[in-house]
Structure formats: structure tokens, C-alpha cells
Amino acid sequence: MGLENYRRSVSEAKHASILKAGRDVFLRDGYSRAAVSDIARDANVSTATLYKHFRSKEELFDAVLQEAYEADESDSIAEGADTEDLIVAYCMRVLQSQYERRVHALLRIIIAEVPKAPQRARHLYENFVTPRHVASAQALERLVALGKLKPHDTYYGACFLGGVMKEYLVWPALFDASMTLPDNAEAIVRQAVRAYLELYGA
Amino acid sequence: MGLEDYRRNVSETKHASILKAGREVFLRDGFARAAVAEIARDADVSTATLYKHFASKEELFAAIIMDAVTRVEDISDQEGSDETFADLLLTIGRTYLANQFEHRANDLMRIVIGESSANPGLAAETLRVLTGRRRQRLVTLFDRLVERGIMKPNDTDLSAQLISGMIKELFVWPALFDSSFALPPDTDEKLRAIIQVFLARYEA
Numbered sequence: 426m427g428l429e430n431y432r433r434s435v436s437e438a439k440h441a442s443i444l445k446a447g448r449d450v451f452l453r454d455g456y457s458r459a460a461v462s463d464i465a466r467d468a469n470v471s472t473a474t475l476y477k478h479f480r481s482k483e484e485l486f487d488a489v490l491q492e493a494y495e496a497d498e499s500d501s502i503a504e505g506a507d508t509e510d511l512i513v514a515y516c517m518r519v520l521q522s523q524y525e526r527r528v529h530a531l532l533r534i535i536i537a538e539v540p541k542a543p544q545r546a547r548h549l550y551e552n553f554v555t556p557r558h559v560a561s562a563q564a565l566e567r568l569v570a571l572g573k574l575k576p577h578d579t580y581y582g583a584c585f586l587g588g589v590m591k592e593y594l595v596w597p598a599l600f601d602a603s604m605t606l607p608d609n610a611e612a613i614v615r616q617a618v619r620a621y622l623e624l625y626g627a
Numbered sequence: 628m629g630l631e632d633y634r635r636n637v638s639e640t641k642h643a644s645i646l647k648a649g650r651e652v653f654l655r656d657g658f659a660r661a662a663v664a665e666i667a668r669d670a671d672v673s674t675a676t677l678y679k680h681f682a683s684k685e686e687l688f689a690a691i692i693m694d695a696v697t698r699v700e701d702i703s704d705q706e707g708s709d710e711t712f713a714d715l716l717l718t719i720g721r722t723y724l725a726n727q728f729e730h731r732a733n734d735l736m737r738i739v740i741g742e743s744s745a746n747p748g749l750a751a752e753t754l755r756v757l758t759g760r761r762r763q764r765l766v767t768l769f770d771r772l773v774e775r776g777i778m779k780p781n782d783t784d785l786s787a788q789l790i791s792g793m794i795k796e797l798f799v800w801p802a803l804f805d806s807s808f809a810l811p812p813d814t815d816e817k818l819r820a821i822i823q824v825f826l827a828r829y830e831a
Contacts, residue, residue: 530744537741539806540657550804581793581824588792589785591800600754602744616785624828 440478442468447479448489452527456486456534457541483545490553493526508573508626509618515564516586516614519557520594524606529598536599558583574625582625589617642680644670650691654734658688658742658749689752692739695730696757712777712830713822719765720794720818728810732757733802740803762787779831786829793821 446467450459461482465475479485523529532554539546562583568574574582593613598604607613648669652661663684667677681687710718727733736757743750762784769783778786797817802808811817 533740533743536737536803539737539741539804543806547805550801554804578820581820584793584796584821585789585824588794588796589789590792591796592788592792596758596795597754599740600743600750602747602750616782617789620785620789620828624824 439468439470439474443470443475443478443485444488444492447485448492451486451489451534452530456482456538461485487549487552490531490549493528493531494553494557508568509615509622511568511573512586512618512621513611513615516590516618517611519561520590520606520610520614523595524598529595529604530602533599533602558587561587573627575627577625582621585621585624586617589620590614638680641670641672641676645672645677645680645687646691646694649687650695650731650735653688653691653738654731657738658684659745663687685746685749685752688739688749689756692732692735692753693756695732695735696726696761712772713819713826716790716822716825717815717818720790720822721815723761723791723794724798724810724814724818727799727802733799734806737803737806762791765791776831778829781829786825790821790825793824794818797821 443464447459447464450464450467454460454463459482461475462472464485465472468475475485479488535546535549538549562579565574565579565582565586569576569579590613594606594610645666649661649666652666652669656662661684663677664674666687667674670677677687681690736753739746739750739753765787766783769778769781769787772778773780773783798810798814
């Protein structure tokens, strides 16, 4: 491994530890009260190094959200035999990832910023929250293309599934920081998916 | 009017003015920073009187939320009329949105969510008021509609969550993140589109 590679790997390690420390401090202190110097100290880097990786606190918070919302490989709807199982599995992956990555806690932080920094909150909503809805509608669109669903306005289709899942499993989590994904989550999701398929199943 | 009535009347007026002042101070300062003394002053009562009406700042806030979401909400009244199922749902949707937007329930909700780590009790109470009671009313209404053969027999807890979930998804969710978000001009059309989806599944 050359010097160049060594430097790159040190830099990547620092980048990752700043992200992790940033996430922890934001989750603990909220956005406004989070101190960049705390984050640098927890990440074991100087504030100068931190600012080399992220030009501002805003940019660091964006990167934390980016990471939390990043789709993993399994995020698309796989091909398979049973449409109900496919959609249930997709919804469960999204929910599990949201609970594991503490997306609701990060959303709470954004919501708390709305009165003080409305433009910033809108930026975060448009760049991180809205794309999730669009991705779900696209996933349903692919099932339509595969002939597994009747053609329908998938924007409202995503609303149907997203709305009912949020109602049971996301809204309460916004109000209750200690909420974990309940054991009956899959049963709830399956019930919603069945109602959806009665309408749109091919 | 006897002395008893007079006293009750004064007390009700004070109650209302504390609610009103509290609402304004909370909307301006958030929950944690809102000062009870200031609310009392704006309501023109002593803090002792305020605490006679509401045992704590939490209790006052919960009462304000309750007031904001129940102003125009008695959906059960509408059930008896000749409205079609679609019209009934439209009325329910409009009423719900009027509360959320005109009575600033969205802004109050945002305050609670932002402070829920610091004040879990308040958040739990608010969620109970916001969803529990409302949902129960909707479930009761749907159960009666099933009985009367207007709605297909169904799991009414799920269908109630479904219709309110879809409405929230389109209108309330974005408003949580954007205090300038107003109901769009095509709100009624969007409500109707949601209702069409709902009716296709549930209308008898």
C-alpha cells in the first residue's frame, strides 16, 4: 500500500468517525445546541480537520441524514412469485431501516428547527423525506410494469400504503422517543397490503 | 342570575382567557421556554388562579391541544343526514383539515414533537388526545355505517387508520416540516381522489 493509499484510508476513517460522532451529538443535543467542537472531540480530530471534511454544521447534518436515508441494495422490490409477500417485505425493510437508523429521532430534530430555521427545514424535507415517497411510488410502478399490479396512480397508491403504515408505526414514534418497532408490525403491514391488493392486485 | 351563576360565569371567562393566552404564548415560545407567569399576566389573572384552573403547564398545554382539535369536530352529528357516503367522508376530511390548519393544530403538534425527548409525558398525552379520541369516533361511525349497510363489513380500525393516514400523508406530513405550508387550492380534488380510493375498497 503506497503513501497515497494510506492517506486516503486515514482520511476515510476520519470522515466516518466524524459522521458517527456528529450523529450521536445531534441525537443527544438537537441541531441548534449541538457544538461542532464536541463533535470534533468525540471523533478524535481537530475542528480544523472536521471543517476540511464538512464545511459547516449544516453540511455535516445533511451528511448524517444522507447516511440514515441511504438506500441499501435490498431497498428495491425484488422479483418473486407472491406480490403480497414482495410488498410486505419491502415495507418491512423500509420500517426496520428507519427504526435501526433512528430516522424518527432525526425527523424530530428537523421538526424542532422549523420555527427557527424554516428554509433549512424545508431543504431537509425536500431532499431527504420527499424522495422516500417518490421511491415508493416508483417501486409500485415497477410492479405495475411487471404485470403484478393493475395500472393505477401510484402516487395515491404510495399514499395508501405509506399513510396507513405511518398512522400505526411512524406518527406514534414521532411522539415517543423510546418506541421500538412493535412485534405485530408485520401483521399490521400485511393487513394494509391486503387491502391495497384488493384494489390494485392484478 | 344568582351569585352561584355569576361565579360560574366569571370562572368560565377566566378559563377561556387562560386558554387563549396560553395558546399564544406556547405558539410563540414553544413549550419549554413558555413562562406560566407570562400566560397569567396576558390572561389578566393571578398565577394562583391559573393553577386553580390547570394544575400544571403540561395540563394547560394538553387542554389547548384538545381545544384546537375539537372545535368543529362532532362528526357523529353528520351521520344522520341524507349525505352520501362520499359526501360524509368529504365533510369529515374538510373538518379535520380545518382544525389542523385554521386552529393551528399543526403548529402545536410541531412544538410537542420537537420537545418529546425532553418531555415524554406531554408528548404521550398529546398523542392520546390527537389520535386516540379522534380515531375512536371514526371507528364508531364506521361501525354504524357497516350496520346500516352503507359500508362493506370490514376491520373498521384499519379502515379508520387508512383514511386518516392518507389525508395526513398528503396534507399534514408536509406541514410538519414547513410552517408556511397552506392547504393547496386543489385540496378538495385531492380529498376526493383519496375518497375514491377508499370507496372502491369499502363502499357496500
